[in-house]
Amino acid sequence: MLRFLLRSPLILATLVVGVAVVICAASGLELAARIIATVFVGAFVLWTVVGMVRDMLRGHFGLDILAVIAMVATLAVGEYIAAVVVMLMLTGGEALEDYAQRRARRDLGALLERAPRIAHRIEGDGVREVPVAEIAVGEEILIRPAELVPVDGVLLSDVADLDESQLTGESLPVTRSAGAEIASGTINGTVAVRMRAVRTEADSQYQQIVALVRAAEASKAPTVRMADRFAIPFTAVSLIIAGIAWALSDDPVRFAEVLVLATPCPLLLAAPVAFLGGLSQTAKRGVVVKGGAVLERLAQVRSAAFDKTGTLTQGRPTLMAVRARAGFSENEVLALAAAVETASSHVLAAGIISAAADRGLTVDTAERAVEVATNGIIGVVRGRTVAVGKPAYIASIVPDTARFEAASGEAVVYVAVDGRFAGTLVLTDEVRPDAAETVAALHRLGVTRTAILTGDVEPTARSVAEKVGIAEVHAELLPADKVRLAADMQPRPVLMVGDGVNDAPVLAAVDVGIAMGVRGSTAAGEAASAVVLRDAISPVVSAIAISRHTVSVAKTSIWIGIALSVALMLVATTGVIPAVAGALTQELIDLAAILYALRALRAPRGI
Missing domain, CATH: 3.40.1110.10 (Calcium-transporting ATPase, cytoplasmic domain N)
Structure with missing residues (x-):
């Protein structure tokens, strides 16, 4: 608890001020209590208003206005303790969001912490430690036991036992022989081996994955947009209820008593918590999703198109x-x-x-x-x-x-x-062992149309289609043909899964593009909305199932907050809920909505 408070200085300061205000009020120093609360909460209101105005200038009208009005109203009618409680509620909600965000980032950023920084370059008869960025194509590298392979290379030693679980999901070590290509990010076994670099650090598989993880971490989830869809009607309903309560009672305090129950923490914080949980879950299952907007679109996918070679097949001809x-x-x-x-x-x-x-x-x-x-x-x-x-x-x-x-x-x-x-x-080129089940699982998830879009010849494409259970085949396509066919697919949204350079245009053009990242091209990964980090296609199903669970949790958490807030606002119009009690009750509403949103940190059943 102490660590939680130390990581949230604003909530700690609010607690200290709240205790000081209560002590002053209990000691008969009401003026001092009011001054302390007014100055502290007023400063917070001004800081919030500045940010709110900036958002409005960018065309974003959010829910902050309700919280500001509630705090101003409680201060204006002398309910200064209620104003501090409202502020505590907001800062506490933000602290809970930070907690969920740190947990999600810890799961999503595990790869970043493991990124190799030093390589052992073989020079003449000796070995020299150099930064990984200095390794050039063609140079020989020594990989010591239990070390991470720093760049993509070709094995020079006779044999090597490697842990490829971070890239392929295969839990058991695999044995590679001399001449085999080794992807960066794999872990060497118990014997030191030699390899020759075939790609620089920037072009190697592991660094491409790291770059995708960083992009996903930096991406802004659509949670604000989801909340904004409720912002205007919820604000309007809240102000109408509060205004009617004031008019009927002829008491401005009633206005404040209603609004303290309308502060929008559930809408502002519950949905972001859910989406961060969804991003964490997809990362755990080997899919880097580039932001919450992709999760929203994935949850709605109704058509799916696949490249053939390297996507439905293993890509090892x-x-x-x-x-x-x-x-x-x-x-x-x-x-x-x-x-x-x-x-x-x-x-x-x-x-x-x-x-x-x-x-x-x-x-x-x-x-x-x-x-x-x-x-x-x-x-x-x-x-x-x-x-x-x-x-x-x-x-x-x-x-x-x-x-x-x-x-x-x-x-x-x-x-x-x-x-x-x-x-x-x-x-x-053998069909992936999980391809047929992946297609069947997509149909069970409500994807009503599946197709193969490939540049390969039709007989080969139809052979693969029969094995995986896809009836619609478009073969011998150019990149522009794939874009055109994907654009015409119905129903929407459309998902495209591919791996090659020629798939990059269609991956960028469709509603959701997923690239096969382990053996796929960098261009495909950069163009896609999400990247599969394992040498399998089944994680696509996991990503869709998790996205649907996440969106469901986010929406439900919002409606829980709205329903409880509106019900209590109606009760507050009678004057039976004092402002301080209302503010404390709103804390319970926020807690209920946010705790429900934390369900997204757990994967749905069957995944």
Whole structure:
């Protein structure tokens, strides 16, 4: 309790002044009590009015006016103790909000506290400690036992046992072999390992997550807007009731007695407490939501669209076969394709490069590589022009390109070399194990329409759709096509889940965009309204369920405060509730509403 008061100097000062006023009044020093209360509460009123006027100049008309009128009215009619109690109520409510905010931020900011600051760079025969920001791509790093991997890299040691729970949600350690990519934010096991950095600190996975958490912490929840929807009618009703009580009794004290029961703490504080609790709960389940406004929209989602590769599928494509045309060998086609794909951000590129490495092929560096979004990539490898991509894209370069039907679950990548069709690469990407249940759970939550919006070919997209339970498929789309289709989806609001650079426009355009953050692109994460931090799609369902619970709790807490306040105001019109007793009773109303709002700090059942 003492720590709570020390963290809230204003409420502590109000308590001290309140005790002094009561002691003076009880000792017969009523004038001194009135002066102390008037000066202290008056100063608080002036400070509040300044902030209120600033808000009004910005077009925001809130509920502060009711509290100000209540304090001014009680001072004017000589109910100075009631004025101090009203002020104590307001400062106490704000202190409760601060408590909930600190608790939510503690949960949301756990990643920030763990961010690595020092890396062990290997230099010659020694190891030097340097700031993580100084690590450059290509440098070798030593990761000591139980240390956090500071940047994304490739494992150089033969084997490593890693804890990836912060990124994937997998509770058991995983074993990685030499050549495997390690994401920053994972925790090394009991043996020191060596790795080579493939990204700088700013571009690494963990720092991207940290940036998203900071953005979420800084984001202002829509709780003020939610309260504002009640502000004008509640203020009007309160003033009308108080005015009628004054007119009927011909006693201005009655006006003050009614208004002390109308102070708007439940509306001002209960909803913010609920939304901060919701943000905390989504963070615990691996989803960073960028503010309370997103929670409100998530709670109303009725349609959902999904990218395919890396979203509904695992995003770890494996090469099944190489079909080389006459004049080309399989290894030649694969090596040339891998060289160009090193400059690509598409998820299939990783599978092609990995397959070339598994075969021991030399992968050259492509020059003047240009990626055509969702279609393919073209570049120069040792003087040869190599294009890799969809059949339509390769056919636009080589008209005699032969088309091959993809089997269920397969993706076919076409390759052209120096204007000749060189062959195809057949890859497969498994559907996420939680994808089908996620789609089913969304339907149970009231999402009536689901669709796949993908740049992949239709047979592959339909195969995935059948496995996850989605009937509507739109394939071979450009980014602009995804934006158009998402804009036309009904009913609204529309949710879009994606991971690639080509998903960034639609994630920014829809009502709620959710990016797959573990393996997704930075552009997608920045454009999205929320980011999944685990290598799974099921957290999307958790985020929607939590958002609905949060909004329900916030609205209910507001209505509890309004109902109790109006009922007691009507009773106060009879004069049976003195101003001081009314102010103390309002404390109980505030406490009831805020305690109900704290229910949002617990997840809904079944999550």
